[in-house]
């Protein structure tokens with residue numbers, strides 16, 4: 001039999017470690033184990049009814065054909081209006097593209113900008129997909145370790161990593177996995193620094209709506225025009241409207257960059273699903289109370305979870321300011337046998353059937369990511385089991 005050999009490009013790509021956690025947990029569950037899954041970055045809420053109804057209507061009205069590759073004019077307008085309501089900045093139709101989720105947006109953005117040999121700055125911890133796409137595009141990820149500053153990215157940290165090869169900086173605030181946000185003034189300084197050197201910035205704002213008081217959402221769309229020319233905003237309806245399976249994301253930025261993204265998309269997936277586009281219009285323009293409800297619930301879970309984690313001997317967790325993840329340090333619990341965050345995550349799964357994601361998946365060793373996009377009851381059960389495991393590690 002002839003052996004299948006994938007392209008060199010694919011041999012360099014790792015499969016998504018967050019999805020791996022999901023698969024491991026699922027495999028255990030199939031054997032009848034009571035698994036507590038704190039792995040997925042997916043809202044446990046249902047898509048709001050008004051959004052679902054819009055999709056039903058789209059099918060009934062046979063809105064089931066190809067649309068323009070960048071999305072319908074109506075959806076693009078809804079995205080621009082949404083951004084205008086949030087930030088007071090108007091983007092035009094040629095400055096927006098809708099894609100099959102934020103993931104496709106980010107893929108399009110990176111692949112259309114960077115060349116072989118370029119460097120792309122990625123603050124760590126980072127969302128797993130960023131470096132994989134950068135490597136796929138033939139560029140080199142250059143990491144900025146934010147751990148020494150409690151995961152807060154600063155312009156100074158960025159400045160230290162700039163070289164003549166730097167082409168792009170990726171920022172993600174609120175951050176997955178740390179939950180930290182970049183404060184408004186620092187955000188502006190970072191972009192000013194990049195723009196001053198002709199470096200582009202990809203601002204992944206998929207958790208934009210999920211910030212906890214006193215923190216407020218900040219979008220790069222609020223930056224002055226001369227800075228916005230260097231920024232591409234990536235957004236997603238996945239988390240904001242509990243629409244992960246619908247696959248709708250979008251990008252906003254200068255029209256030349258967007259045009260290249262449309263070209264690429266037209267030859268890969270074409271348009272995002274016509275039905276999901278109708279649902280997305282309803283999500284963006286219809287009643288918005290589901291966001292408030294979800295945010296309030298995430299807020300309650302955050303209060304409980306962070307204080308409960310900090311009461312467990314050996315764990316230390318900074319307060320996330322946004323998103324729905326806790327990122328506690330497990331450094332005090334590592335020993336001769338459990339040496340890494342991956343060992344620790346495996347130990348939790350084997351001993352207590354609790355699934356979490358190791359920090360190494362996000363480029364930061366010595367931490368685990370716990371998602372609180374799950375019910376308070378499940379969180380409490382999970383925390384009890386984690387506490388027992390930590391106790392065993394310290395005293396057995």
Ligand SMILES: Cc1ncc(COP(=O)(O)O)c(C=O)c1O
Pocket residue numbers: 041100101102103104127172176204206235236237238244248249
């Ligand atoms: C930081 C970040 N960006 C982008 C995405 C992409 O989400 P989607 O492709 O569902 O829009 C995710 C999903 O987990 C994420 O955590």
